[in-house]
Amino acid sequence: MSAVRTPAKHFAPLAIGAPEPYRALPVRIERMIHFVPPHNEKIRSKIKDIASQVDVVLGNLEDAIPVGDKEAARKGFIQMARENDFGTTGLWTRINCLNSPWMLDDVTEIVREAGNKVDVIMLPKVEGPWDIHYLDQLLAQLEAKYAVTKPILIHAILETAEGVKNVEAIAAASPRMHGMSLGPADLAASRGMKTTRVGGGHPDYYVLEDAGGEGAARARFQQDLWHYTVGKMVDACLAYGLKPFYGPFGDFSDGAACEAQFRNAFIQGCLGAWSLHPTQIDIAKRVFSPDVKEVAFARRILEAMPDGTGAVMIDGKMQDDATWKQAKVIVDLARLVAKKDPERATAYGF
Numbered sequence: 001m002s003a004v005r006t007p008a009k010h011f012a013p014l015a016i017g018a019p020e021p022y023r024a025l026p027v028r029i030e031r032m033i034h035f036v037p038p039h040n041e042k043i044r045s046k047i048k049d050i051a052s053q054v055d056v057v058l059g060n061l062e063d064a065i066p067v068g069d070k071e072a073a074r075k076g077f078i079q080m081a082r083e084n085d086f087g088t089t090g091l092w093t094r095i096n097c098l099n100s101p102w103m104l105d106d107v108t109e110i111v112r113e114a115g116n117k118v119d120v121i122m123l124p125k126v127e128g129p130w131d132i133h134y135l136d137q138l139l140a141q142l143e144a145k146y147a148v149t150k151p152i153l154i155h156a157i158l159e160t161a162e163g164v165k166n167v168e169a170i171a172a173a174s175p176r177m178h179g180m181s182l183g184p185a186d187l188a189a190s191r192g193m194k195t196t197r198v199g200g201g202h203p204d205y206y207v208l209e210d211a212g213g214e215g216a217a218r219a220r221f222q223q224d225l226w227h228y229t230v231g232k233m234v235d236a237c238l239a240y241g242l243k244p245f246y247g248p249f250g251d252f253s254d255g256a257a258c259e260a261q262f263r264n265a266f267i268q269g270c271l272g273a274w275s276l277h278p279t280q281i282d283i284a285k286r287v288f289s290p291d292v293k294e295v296a297f298a299r300r301i302l303e304a305m306p307d308g309t310g311a312v313m314i315d316g317k318m319q320d321d322a323t324w325k326q327a328k329v330i331v332d333l334a335r336l337v338a339k340k341d342p343e344r345a346t347a348y349g350f
């Protein structure tokens with residue numbers, strides 16, 4: 001068990017003049033975290049348009065940004081943050097990892113130049129609560145110094161074996177924690193998994209149907225490589241009131257497999273995924289907005305049990321206090337989607 005502060009100190013600002021930490025996360029729809037390379041001028045010129053189509057825009061400074069472009073990416077992110085009004089769309093950045101030569105300047109310059117525009121900093125390769133404590137303290141000092149008025153949240157990427165081992169302590173580390181994303185590429189490497197894919201399944205990870213008669217063909221059932229980690233992350237996040245996300249899906253040519261991976265994560269409890277390619281934006285919208293028929297059925301449950309107690313039958317299915325809570329999860333999410341997405345608001349009948 002890691003040492004934790006007393007409840008009162010847990011919620012006190014870590015620097016004099018820093019904003020009060022949130023007691024509960026701001027309510028926002030975050031179906032996709034859309035990655036952009038901020039050193040790319042052409043992409044920067046389209047940010048307004050991109051922001052109108054997604055729930056979160058993330059300026060990526062870490063992996064996939066070449067070493068020679070690290071500073072241009074940081075400057076580009078600051079520029080896009082200052083020049084655009086993101087409205088209800090979230091503005092995030094993925095900074096370089098703690099042991100890199102860029103991380104300190106990433107945080108210092110971004111908070112100094114755009115601290116009041118940035119909602120969330122995504123921290124890669126988090127191994128334990130000590131990584132969160134460091135960034136937490138640093139952010140409080142910088143927020144105080146540069147008069148930032150609302151706390152900048154931290155989103156951890158779960159992408160090392162040690163991080164998965166410590167996932168609960170990471171979730172508990174600070175009221176600045178927003179949530180976590182599964183990083184299947186780095187995690188596969190860290191664990192020594194035998195795959196070169198970024199997320200998704202693997203054709204050699206399967207169970208075999210029982211043997212039938214002599215020479216009878218046996219069906220293979222491919223399994224979900226990420227099931228265990230997503231489940232572990234969802235429990236850690238929800239236990240501490242944080243948001244769990246699936247991360248990247250690297251095969252842009254296989255929309256169906258991307259959709260299946262996103263949907264498994266959604267049904268298991270995740271609230272969104274990363275979009276690395278424009279085609280993945282619509283996949284994420286489709287997957288992370290609750291299904292119209294599910295919403296209609298969930299509303300019938302809520303209407304049949306106005307105070308959320310007792311037992312009723314709907315279409316032959318037993319409903320009680322627990323299914324009422326399940327229904328509420330779906331209807332609350334649909335209402336949140338509807339606020340941002342007029343087309344879906346109409347489909348849900350709100």
Ligand code: GLV
Nearest residue numbers: 159183184185186
């Ligand atoms: C994401 O950063 C990953 O490593 O999958």
Ligand code: MG
Nearest residue numbers: 063159183186
């Ligand atoms: Mg990674």
